[in-house]
Amino acid sequence: MKKLEKRSIFCMILAVLLLLSGGIFTYRFVTKGGTWASFPSNRHLYNNGILASGQILDRNGTVLSTTTEDGTRIYHKDKTIRLATLHAVGDSAGRIGTGAQTFFASKLSGYNLLTGAHPIGGNRNLFLTIDADVCAAAYKALNGKKGTVGVYNYKTGDIICMVSSPTFDPKNPPEIEDGDETYDGVYLNRLLSSVFPPGSIFKLVTTAAASETMDDLYDRTFQCNGHFQIGDTTITCSKAHGTLSIQDALAVSCNCTYGQLALELGANTLNHYVKKTGLTASLSIDGIHTAASTFSFSDDDAGSLAWGGIGQGKDLINPCAMMVYVGAIANGGRAQLPHILSKLTTAHGLSVGSYSSGSTGQLISQQTAAQLTEMMRNNVVTNYGADNFPNLNICAKSGTAETGNDNKPPAWFTGFLRDDEHPYAFIVLVENGGSGSTVAGKIANTVLQAAVRAN
Ligand SMILES: [Zn+2]
Structure with missing residues (x-):
């Protein structure tokens, strides 16, 4: 009898194990099946390791990447467009992991749970949200x-x-040698997957923190003598800015004012606001995770805290996260999250999917958003020059980050159009670029003019 009992317990355990493993397999099949089927060794879908199904188009239906009947992958005929859209579209060898060709391979091959992946002929048309001509203008x-x-x-x-x-x-991928400066980080999509010192664009975050925690911020004046001392740290400005309101201080990007503000706010408040404004989160762009910005303010070292509030600390920011933050400023404190997929159709144009994104939470109050908008417009009118952005109602902040080495610092220019027909937020980063408003501002103008023209 005992023997029988032991055997039945053993059988029960086996049955439970079988059920468990079946469950795990089903779960993984449902969640990972597309990736398995799109694996480069699947000969139905790949021709000599190159994805041989599906085409990628921009929002206007311009074909950016497609396949010929024999399974050869070909790209747009214009070289500038090929270069400009490489990181969005991807490459045949799959080195750019965040490119659509690699990241969305299962969508391109028309994979689904019931029929599996389609061989050549089961092609899908994957429309991206990008505009190839605007990308070419930016490039x-x-x-x-x-x-x-x-x-x-x-x-x-x-x-x-x-x-x-x-x-x-x-179309002609280069052989890149290790350490070749020309191609430094070429497989990385810098908008999504990189982080850089923020420089003065971070003053927008310090301003938001001050605006929401200091009742008298807009009635106060600040004094800048060109430098001020905290222990053995000296905060410096390019010149003595004199007596300033907070609007003036943002427009001339006064380090002395923002250093003082950071000390008054303290590390806890600044840490709270970088988190609240969404800068430290990794965003999901249709499943592509962006690099998270890193900030950690501490009250232990007042000098570092002051430089941190100015944007010249050890902190690093992801360009895409900053673009979303200025989008939220433009849109009353919350913005739609960015996405790159527009729709998926069969080769005959039948819709099999369309994509949208969610919204951020309320990153800053509506009132703070309105105040920052006015201040960013004031930056353009009083400092960067509205004439440099003809016919654009642009609100912006420039930034020049000190990297502490002999290279020129990165140049930033970020902001948005206050324009219901063209509600665009933007970010421009030029490595070793020098002055943000001159170098990156000029690029922003060219790209925004193209974006407005295109729509
Ligand atoms: Zn100053």
């Missing part, structure tokens, strides 16, 4: 410099422009 404006340009619609989340430089021609 040309970067003029060979390393950096990134992003433009997105803060009301719909559509990414219109996503360019990362250096880049290469996917």
